[in-house]
Amino acid sequence: MYFQQRKGSCQRQLISNQFVKAYDIISITLLACLLSTFTYAGDDATSTASQLSEPFVDQTTGLEMERFFGARTSFGFGFALPAANTTSTSFIGQMTFPLKAGLGWGAMGLTGDMEGNFILAAWPDGKGGVMASFRQATDEDNPPEVTGSFAVRPIPDGTVVNATSLSYTFLCENCLDPTLGLSLDTTGNAVMGWALSEKAPLGDATDVGARLDFHERGFGPFTARLGAAKSQKFDAIAATALGPVAASSKAVAAVPGAAGGDSDDDDDDDDDDDDKETSSEGGDDSDDEDD
Numbered sequence: 001m002y003f004q005q006r007k008g009s010c011q012r013q014l015i016s017n018q019f020v021k022a023y024d025i026i027s028i029t030l031l032a033c034l035l036s037t038f039t040y041a042g043d044d045a046t047s048t049a050s051q052l053s054e055p056f057v058d059q060t061t062g063l064e065m066e067r068f069f070g071a072r073t074s075f076g077f078g079f080a081l082p083a084a085n086t087t088s089t090s091f092i093g094q095m096t097f098p099l100k101a102g103l104g105w106g107a108m109g110l111t112g113d114m115e116g117n118f119i120l121a122a123w124p125d126g127k128g129g130v131m132a133s134f135r136q137a138t139d140e141d142n143p144p145e146v147t148g149s150f151a152v153r154p155i156p157d158g159t160v161v162n163a164t165s166l167s168y169t170f171l172c173e174n175c176l177d178p179t180l181g182l183s184l185d186t187t188g189n190a191v192m193g194w195a196l197s198e199k200a201p202l203g204d205a206t207d208v209g210a211r212l213d214f215h216e217r218g219f220g221p222f223t224a225r226l227g228a229a230k231s232q233k234f235d236a237i238a239a240t241a242l243g244p245v246a247a248s249s250k251a252v253a254a255v256p257g258a259a260g261g262d263s264d265d266d267d268d269d270d271d272d273d274d275d276k277e278t279s280s281e282g283g284d285d286s287d288d289e290d291d
């Protein structure tokens, strides 16, 4: 009787131990998954088109801009257009994003998803400078470097890189091109995109045509209020831009009409952490939750 009771109690203990172990394993797995979603965006966009850019003043140049800021990743993309010229196809842009041990790349795109997107990517050259390269997602596994009538010209005042972050300020000439995907609505808004990786380009970081892999740190659409981005200081600051960045010998001609048509709707089911918070003006990294 006693032995039967002991046996029963041992079995219960064993079952309960096994249950605790299984419970622990499940909890740890769930926790690991949860933590990894904070660090890596995976395949889901981390912003939605419902996040509008907001007024922002760049502290270095004093330029008034509109800016998208992803609170979860600290990826920022500011932009300004000339105050007087209503048909400008050029803008001043500023990408700010975190690096890990001095490595990573960031990108902005004319549309909100990958298909055929026209993209400007930037990354550290490893020697204190910043590389910039136009890509077009005609091949979504490896968007080729492209050339065309557009050009990127660095603005030294707002361009700085260190081990933890990069700021690239530039004049993007002839970049606002509907044939490359820009889709302005009647209010002057356009759904654009961004992407972020903490990995160095594959191969040589000083090669402007270096292959860039997936943007595992985050990506997604947002709505750029281009119509509200006119800035009195545009001309003065644009005048400080250096000469155009040369493309590599790998670059191919950009393909007009390559961008997909339906980037600016859906995504409401996506993780919208980047929707909720925007940093205060002038702050770059204040709302970072995951680094």
Ligand code: HEM
Pocket (backbone or CB within 6 Å): 107, 108, 109, 111, 112, 113, 114, 115, 117, 119, 120, 121, 135, 140, 141, 142, 143, 192, 193, 194, 195, 212, 213, 214, 215, 219, 220, 221
């Ligand atoms: C130079 C910049 C970029 C590079 C090198 C790049 C690279 C890639 C690669 C390699 C994939 C395929 C991943 C896979 O199949 O496992 C991918 C997917 C994706 N990318 Fe990008 N990307 C860039 C910019 C962007 C931008 C600006 C957006 C805008 C939001 C974007 C949105 C997406 C989306 C939605 C997917 C998944 C769906 C799809 O393949 O169409 N990417 N990207």
